[in-house]
Amino acid sequence: MTVHQVKVALGERSYSVLVGHGAINQIDNFVPKLAKRALVVTQKNIPIQPTLKIESTTVFIGDTEEHKSLTTIEMLAQKFAEFGLTRNDVVIGVGGGMVTDVAGFAAASWHRGTSVVHVATSLVGMVDASVGGKTGVNIASGKNLVGAFWQPLGVICDLDALETLTQREMRCGLGEVAKYHFLTGDDLLALEMPARIARCVEIKANIVSADERESGGRALLNYGHTLAHALERSSNFMMAHGEAVAVGMIFAAHVAHSMKRISQARVDEHYRVIGETYGLKVKPDEIINRRELIGLMHLDKKAVSGLTFVLDGPSGIEVVSGVSEMHLEQAFDAMRLNEK
Ligand SMILES: NC(=O)c1ccc[n+]([C@@H]2O[C@H](COP(=O)([O-])OP(=O)(O)OC[C@H]3O[C@@H](n4cnc5c(N)ncnc54)[C@H](O)[C@@H]3O)[C@@H](O)[C@H]2O)c1
Ligand SMILES: [Zn+2]
Numbered sequence: 001m002t003v004h005q006v007k008v009a010l011g012e013r014s015y016s017v018l019v020g021h022g023a024i025n026q027i028d029n030f031v032p033k034l035a036k037r038a039l040v041v042t043q044k045n046i047p048i049q050p051t052l053k054i055e056s057t058t059v060f061i062g063d064t065e066e067h068k069s070l071t072t073i074e075m076l077a078q079k080f081a082e083f084g085l086t087r088n089d090v091v092i093g094v095g096g097g098m099v100t101d102v103a104g105f106a107a108a109s110w111h112r113g114t115s116v117v118h119v120a121t122s123l124v125g126m127v128d129a130s131v132g133g134k135t136g137v138n139i140a141s142g143k144n145l146v147g148a149f150w151q152p153l154g155v156i157c158d159l160d161a162l163e164t165l166t167q168r169e170m171r172c173g174l175g176e177v178a179k180y181h182f183l184t185g186d187d188l189l190a191l192e193m194p195a196r197i198a199r200c201v202e203i204k205a206n207i208v209s210a211d212e213r214e215s216g217g218r219a220l221l222n223y224g225h226t227l228a229h230a231l232e233r234s235s236n237f238m239m240a241h242g243e244a245v246a247v248g249m250i251f252a253a254h255v256a257h258s259m260k261r262i263s264q265a266r267v268d269e270h271y272r273v274i275g276e277t278y279g280l281k282v283k284p285d286e287i288i289n290r291r292e293l294i295g296l297m298h299l300d301k302k303a304v305s306g307l308t309f310v311l312d313g314p315s316g317i318e319v320v321s322g323v324s325e326m327h328l329e330q331a332f333d334a335m336r337l338n339e340k
Contacts, residue, residue: 004198008131008205010151010212017131017155017205019198024050027092030117030154034088039080041103042094046121047164049094056092057083061102065237068098068137070146076106080114087111090153096122096169097129101144104135108150118152121161123173124242127180127200128221130155132208149213157201159194168240174278175242176200179223179249181273183207183317189277219319223310224249230296231284239284246280252311254331255323261313287338294328 003020018026027050031038038056042049043063059079061072085091091114093103100118107116120130136147162170180200181188188196204221211218228248231239253270256262275282297307307328308321332339 002194004194006198006201006205008151009209010133013133013151015152015154017157017198017201019126019157019159019201020194021159023156024048024119024158024160027051027117027119027156028053030152030156031090032088032115032153035090035115037083037085037089038092039083039085039089040092040094041076041099041106043099045164046095046099046161048119048121048158048161050092050119052092061099065098065138065143068102070137070139072102073106073109073137076102077110080106080110085110085114087114090115090117092117092119093130094119094121096120096125100125100130101135101147102137104133104150104152105137105147108135108148113150116150116152117154117156119156119158121158122165122169123162123197124169124176126157126197127173128176128204130157131201131204132218133212155201157197159197171246171280172240172242174280175224175245178246178274178278178280179221180204182223182249182270182312183220185316220310220317223317224252226297226307226309227251227293230293231288233296234289234292235284235286239286243281246274246278247282247284249274250282251331251335252309254334255309255327256311256313258327258330258334259311259320259323261311261320266312283335283337290329290332290337290339294325297328 001021003018003023006017008015038052038054040058044060061067091103091107093100104116107114118130120126133149133151135150136144139145177200180203184203188199191199207218224245225248228244231244250270253267257267271282274280306322309323311320
């Protein structure tokens, strides 16, 4: 079985991402030579677990975002201490993005930095969360507000895990896959699933290599995310992230068209790729409140002056600030949404 290998080039912090069926069997490649112990962080319903040559133990964390918390980090640190985990040992996060964000942050702070390896088991985890070194947890004031950049020693995307993923979780990942389609203009559809996921990882890896700490190009990964974050919040998170990103990219295409940055044909391509190819919804089921969404978009953390959007244009996708409300209104009109 082919296992694709993608390199994340970050100087001495470079690492590989292995993508393929059964890739988890290659985990030993990523366990540091000096490590005597491995502590696996995972959840009860994760279908695959690594078999390790060194002494190991498994700690289960709760499911859902509310467990992506400092309480969970403290619990893990206590388990690390009881297990006698040293700086030479390794933490292994096995799960979706929630698990790898938590395991990564726990490892980043344990003894001020202990090695971590990620085994991504959800599509979001594979094409997005496990690669790039952003780790962290939520607090009452917001998502991912406490965290650290902490690159893993390696990442494994074992496609066998996807068999048990729910349709909804799958759609969440497809929203991000569709995003990569627009970021590069690559014909991702021509690729078989393993190669397609590997190509998505490569696109993310290239963006991260060029801008590890998001001082520039890494912000492009937020394509579709400005409206998406507002939709998630206004729906009380009933709308899943990837579904919201799909609608957010349609909206961004209309905004770009209204600003005369792209043609109607390019807007149509967004509908085709997102709606037909990836089978994602191109507008929310629910009635929306335009004023509320615009208000929430103003709160988006990227907003430095006026509204900042990631928009398609003649020279590709780029960060555009100072987007006027008139263009947002025109985009909402063009989407013909059911409104309050
Ligand atoms: N660090 C980053 O760069 C980055 C990027 C994107 C998202 N994220 C974070 O990732 C999280 C979202 O990731 P997610 O969508 O994977 O959510 P998740 O980790 O919460 O997983 C969703 C659900 O699927 C289950 N699951 C995971 N793999 C499974 C499998 N193979 N079979 C059956 N069930 C499985 C999980 O237990 C969970 O119930 C959020 O916390 C988000 O903030 C981080
Ligand atoms: Zn996203």
